Amino acid sequence: MQKEQISVFHMFKIGVGPSSSHTLGPWRAAQQFVTLLEDNHALDDVVQVKILLYGSLAKTGKGHGTDIAVLLGLSGDDPVTFDVTQINSKIERIKTTHQLQLGNKKQISFFFDDDLLFLFNESLPFHPNAVTFQAFLSTGKAISETYYSIGGGFVVKENEQSDATKEVDLPFPVDTANELLHWCRKTGLKISEVVMENELAWRNEEETRFGVLDIFRVIKECIYRGCHTIGYLPGGLNVARRAASLNRRLIGDRAYHNFEEWVQAIRNTGNGFQNILDWVSCFALAVNEENASFGRVVTAPTNGAAGVIPAVLQYYIVFCDGFSEEKIIQFMLTASEIGSIFKKGATISAAMGGCQAEIGVSSAMAAAALTECLGGSQRQCLMAAEIAMEHHLGLTCDPIGGLVQVPCIERNTMGAIKAITASQLALQSNPDKAKVSLDAVVRTMWQTAQDMNSKYKETADGGLAINIPLSLPEC
Known part of the structure; x- marks a missing residue:
């Protein structure tokens, strides 16, 4: 098992309930996906987004607010600062208008029941908490990325091992x-x-x-x-x-x-x-x-x-x-x-x-x-x-x-x-x-x-x- 350099601010994160792995983690994963689209200069070309929830995220996702979290993350909202009293009204607006403001910049059509899928009987091998985001572009291309919410709000991208900060020279390295x-x-x-x-x-x-x-x-x-x-x-x-x-x-x-x-x-x-x-x-x-x-x-x-x-x-x-x-x-x-x-x-x-x-x-x-x-x-x-x-x-x-x-x-x-x-x-x-x-x-x-x-x-x-x-x- 790979060791990490973990700061106090990795263990203690400000966020929104009810679950760090099912709410905060997916929220952060959605934010990362939007950043990925921006970095690839693809945000303006997105015409549709699909969200696939696997394993535990699917089975207890609704109870844990995973669906809410990913929509807020895709909308460009941050769990540290977002007004929690506005959560219900914002989600209801997305559901009723069928519109999602991706990254708070690009408006796309979004149909909750069709574009957010709970795959109850499918799990990915790396970790039970997996979510895949798929962005379909006007160019005919698509961008897909899978993220794992590994507990405590920690998120890792497919084929990566850790979301901790970049490696530093710790005077007292501790694993045990x-x-x-x-x-x-x-x-x-x-x-x-x-x-x-x-x-x-x-x-x-x-x-x-x-x-x-x-x-x-x-x-x-x-x-x-x-x-x-x-x-x-x-x-x-x-x-x-x-x-x-x-x-x-x-x-x-x-x-x-x-x-x-x-x-x-x-x-x-x-x-x-x-x-x-x-x-x-x-x-x-x-x-x-x-x-x-x-x-x-x-x-x-x-x-x-x-x-x-x-x-x-x-x-x-x-x-x-x-x-x-x-x-x-x-x-x-x-x-x-x-x-x-x-x-x-x-x-x-x-x-x-x-x-x-x-x-x-x-x-x-x-x-x-x-x-x-x-x-x-x-x-x-x-x-x-x-x-x-x-x-x-x-x-x-x-x-x-x-x-x-x-x-x-x-x-x-x-x-x-x-x-x-x-x-x-x-x-x-x-x-x-x-x-x-x-x-x-x-x-x-x-x-x-x-x-x-x-x-x-x-x-x-x-x-x-x-x-x-x-x-x-x-x-």
């Missing part, structure tokens, strides 16, 4: 946990400090700090918005949003007007175990209810697992007095390195590895980050990540109705609680006596992923997806 530990021992640096030194190969420290804090801004806004939005999630399951009502019940009559005042109000509710447990669940629910509603979230490392790291970070901010820029940056940098180790040695794609690759990885990332921020050693951080993943091994991805709702949303609460527990266990343990290394659990997760039946890999062909009787549109 053992290599990370080697550099920590040699330099005496914390994990977050090793990461920051590597980030300097891409940009200066000020830019990295600004970028990480911007990621936190989106996380903060997402948690706050999710804790104050009522209603039902889209898609037909009629799942009621719970975070807002839970927030109201826990906060009582305490007044606040913004995120900072809300943090203080939460602190004033007390430090009892049950209260903290409820709040962590509330934070995770809030993010993933936003994600399920096509809200703006941060892949952490994926959209389906987007609530785990924010919930644990918010726990640290509120209940461990971690509300400082330095601590937030430290948390995010440490988490990103653990995620990159899993991506390099296994997968962060549920279509490849089941939900262990999403919730499991996010829980491991959060556990290590929390451990470092609470004063744990580098070895205790790696131990915490190992403990968190060890107890997610074999977790399947079986979304009911192909939607990122049940059991996905509640799994984020479980992943967050496991991360905190893993951190506490590691902080109270001697890593010398650990029987399982992080590298061993990464290898085990990948082996488990390869052995797992495809019906448990984000296809909605097995597990809860087929055992819960529902009357839903085909998805």
Whole structure:
């Protein structure tokens, strides 16, 4: 398996829910195809575009918003900046007018049912998440390109291996946990400090700090918005949003007007175990209810697992007095390195590895980050990540109705609680006596992923997806 150079901004991406692999990835792939047409000076000659969705993208694409994502990407919209409140109206306009503004420059006819095809029974060998774009030109020629959405918003083009940034000279190259530990021992640096030194190969420290804090801004806004939005999630399951009502019940009559005042109000509710447990669940629910509603979230490392790291970070901010820029940056940098180790040695794609690759990885990332921020050693951080993943091994991805709702949303609460527990266990343990290394659990997760039946890999062909009787549109 080819190794990559992965930045913190590869692991944490700002985007739109509900799925990094089925929404954000295809969106980015569509943008890349438009760029390809422009680079070949062919955009003005396009008269028709067809989109072919394969494998998992076909089977759960409608529930995950893949059809919406590719149309927005082809239209020239960007997931970081597009007004999410305009998604439904724009898609409806494309469907009813049968017109698509390709790259926001070239208007072509587009018939949703004929030009966007879900190939439920076809898969391509490289990866289950495949999409092919075909552009037919007025010259009689055609341009076709296939892209693979490999998890976490990462996209690779056919016959390419990675979408990471161009190769740089990293001072501390890391592919495994053992290599990370080697550099920590040699330099005496914390994990977050090793990461920051590597980030300097891409940009200066000020830019990295600004970028990480911007990621936190989106996380903060997402948690706050999710804790104050009522209603039902889209898609037909009629799942009621719970975070807002839970927030109201826990906060009582305490007044606040913004995120900072809300943090203080939460602190004033007390430090009892049950209260903290409820709040962590509330934070995770809030993010993933936003994600399920096509809200703006941060892949952490994926959209389906987007609530785990924010919930644990918010726990640290509120209940461990971690509300400082330095601590937030430290948390995010440490988490990103653990995620990159899993991506390099296994997968962060549920279509490849089941939900262990999403919730499991996010829980491991959060556990290590929390451990470092609470004063744990580098070895205790790696131990915490190992403990968190060890107890997610074999977790399947079986979304009911192909939607990122049940059991996905509640799994984020479980992943967050496991991360905190893993951190506490590691902080109270001697890593010398650990029987399982992080590298061993990464290898085990990948082996488990390869052995797992495809019906448990984000296809909605097995597990809860087929055992819960529902009357839903085909998805």
